[in-house]
Amino acid sequence: MRSPSRLVPAPPTDERAPALCLSALSKRFGHKLAVDQVDLVVPRGSFYGLVGPNGAGKTTLLSMAVGLLRPTAGTARIFGADVWADPTRAKALVGVLPDGMSLPERLTGRELLTYQGLLRGLSRPEVDARTTELLDVLELTEANRTLVIDYSTGMRKKIGLATALLHAPRLLVLDEPFEAVDPVSAATIRTILNRFVVGGGSVIFSSHVMALVEQLCDHVAVIAAGRVAAAGPVEEVRGGRGLEEVFVELVGARTGGAEGLAWLAS
Numbered sequence: 003m004r005s006p007s008r009l010v011p012a013p014p015t016d017e018r019a020p021a022l023c024l025s026a027l028s029k030r031f032g033h034k035l036a037v038d039q040v041d042l043v044v045p046r047g048s049f050y051g052l053v054g055p056n057g058a059g060k061t062t063l064l065s066m067a068v069g070l071l072r073p074t075a076g077t078a079r080i081f082g083a084d085v086w087a088d089p090t091r092a093k094a095l096v097g098v099l100p101d102g103m104s105l106p107e108r109l110t111g112r113e114l115l116t117y118q119g120l121l122r123g124l125s126r127p128e129v130d131a132r133t134t135e136l137l138d139v140l141e142l143t144e145a146n147r148t149l150v151i152d153y154s155t156g157m158r159k160k161i162g163l164a165t166a167l168l169h170a171p172r173l174l175v176l177d178e179p180f181e182a183v184d185p186v187s188a189a190t191i192r193t194i195l196n197r198f199v200v201g202g203g204s205v206i207f208s209s210h211v212m213a214l215v216e217q218l219c220d221h222v223a224v225i226a227a228g229r230v231a232a233a234g235p236v237e238e239v240r241g242g243r244g245l246e247e248v249f250v251e252l253v254g255a256r257t258g259g260a261e262g263l264a265w266l267a268s
Contacts, residue, residue: 019082020043020044020045020046020081021046021048021204022042022044022078022079022080023043024040024041024063024066024076024078025041025078025079026039026076027041027042027066027067027073027075027076027078028074028076029073036062036228037062037063037066037073037228038059039075040063040229040230041230046204047203047204048205048221050207050219050220050222050223051207051218052064052208052209052222053210053215053222053223053225053249054225055226058226058227058228058253059227059228060177060225062228063225064100064177066085067080068175069085069086069092073086079092080173081172081173094171096175097169097171097174097175098175099162099165099166099174099176099177100177101181105150105158105161106150107149108150108151109150110150111137111146111161111164112133112137112146114161115133115136115161115165116133118165118168119132122168122169129168132168133146133168136167140160140161140163140190140194141187155183156187157187159180159182160187160190163176163179163191167194172204173203173206174198174204175206176208177207178207178210179209180209180214181210212244212245212246213246216245220235221234221236222234222239222245224239224248224253226252226254231253232248232252
């Protein structure tokens with residue numbers, strides 16, 4: 003299996019800047035503070051996991067980090083480029099797979115990638131070459147003439163990842179990329195992401211699966227109630243224990259049994 007080619011170099015970056023730097027990032031929805039003064043640094047070349055319980059603010063945080071949601075306060079920088087002050091440069095450096103991403107469902111996979119590539123300013127020969135290679139690598143060749151509306155959930159994840167990779171970004175920001183993906187497709191995605199990092203790219207992704215984060219990531223951040231409860235190299239955050247044990251302790255989750263459901267017993 004080949005990895006996608008990088009036919010055009012990414013825009014220049016501040017060589018001293020991390021892949022992603024969030025400073026005092028906050029988001030308020032009415033009276034609810036969803037993200038509260040988050041500081042987070044994703045080093046260059048890192049594979050960074052973002053974990054937290056449902057409603058912790060992970061999706062809101064990642065959406066602000068890439069320019070999909072305007073923060074109430076704070077800044078986000080991608081390789082030194084301010085996401086809101088210099089959005090064209092910042093967004094050229096990042097590929098995004100949002101959770102529950104809406105896709106043009108009346109296009110085929112090939113048409114979708116062609117449309118996205120031309121919007122990104124790539125030439126038609128570049129778009130055609132990259133599209134063919136991505137469909138091959140992601141094992142979507144047989145579905146490249148199928149309308150997206152007929153794609154399975156796993157196929158939608160893979161075509162979404164293809165759109166994120168198409169312009170050869172330096173950073174990938176992926177929200178739950180493995181959710182509802184079958185084991186074969188998940189293995190393909192893991193291989194591509196590992197090769198991306200080995201080739202000099204950086205990845206940050208959210209997940210609920212601690213074993214997956216431990217297997218793939220060299221850094222991790224635990225988010226709870228809109229704040230960073232812990233962040234750093236995986237081994238430091240774990241402290242010699244399992245990541246799931248540390249996670250449960252940090253977020254203050256209840257781990258007791260369902261004693262009150264006596265009526266379920268036969």
